[in-house]
Amino acid sequence: MKVFSLALLTLLLAALWIGCQGISFRSAYSKCCYKEMFIRQKIPAFLIRSYQKTPSHCSRKAMQVELLKGKKFCVDPEEGWFQQYQQQQESPSRST
Template identity: 60%
Template structure:
C-alpha cells in the first residue's frame, strides 16, 4: 500500500511540474487550429478583444481571435479582412 501511495504522489508531483512549465498535452493542443476549425466569415473589428498567433509547431498557420464576450475563433492570418484589421491596429498604436 505504501508503494502505491508513493507512486501516486510522484505522479501527481510530475503532473503539477509539467503543467507549471507549460508542457501539458491539453494546453499545447488547444493552441493549434486545424482545417475544420477555421471561421470563414469576417469578424467586425469592434468585436475583437485580442488575437494570438498559433505556435509554429502547429500543422496550420493561424491566429486565434478572442471576442469581447470571450469566445475564440481560428482565423487564417492571410484573410484580407484580418490584414486590414492588423493595419488599423498598427496605425492606432502608432498614433498613441
C-alpha cells in the same frame, strides 16, 4: 506485494494531484488551431478584444482571435478581412 501496492498508490495519488493542478501533458499544443476550429466569415472589428499568432510548433499557421465575451476562434492570417483589420490596428491613429 506491499511494495507494489505502495508504488501503485503513489502513482495514483500523483496522477490525481496533477489532474487537480490543471496540468496537461498536451498543454504546449493547446494553443494550436485545427481544421474544425477555423471561422471563415468576417468578424466585426468592434467585437475583437485581442489576437495572437499560434506557436511555431503548430501544424497550421493561424491567428487566435478573442472576442469581447471571451470566445476564441481561429482565423487564417491570409484572409483579406483579417489583414485589413491588422493594418488598421497597427497603423498610428491620425487626428484631423
